[in-house]
Amino acid sequence: MLLYLSDFHSLLECFKNVKHIVxxxxxxxxxxVQIHHVVIMLYVSQQILIWVVIC
Known part of the structure; x- marks a missing residue:
């Protein structure tokens, strides 16, 4: 029974670590993803600016 409990405890610790990693x-x-969105928005605004300047 004690062995089982310690096993359970180590399993719990492992689960906590996995949760932390996740x-x-x-x-x-x-x-x-946020950085990606910001980069895309910057790129699009730059293209729009270039387009506006050309026109």
Missing amino acids: HLFSSFYFSC
């Missing part, structure tokens, strides 16, 4: 990964992913 959280880190998702926050990293979202920041990348």
Whole structure:
């Protein structure tokens, strides 16, 4: 029974670590997506500016 409990505890710790890693990964992913959006918006606005200047 005690062995089972300690196993369960280590499993819980492992789960916490996995949760932490997943959280880190998702926050990293979202920041990348935001940066990507900002870059696209900058690019589009630059193109519009160039187009306006040409016209």
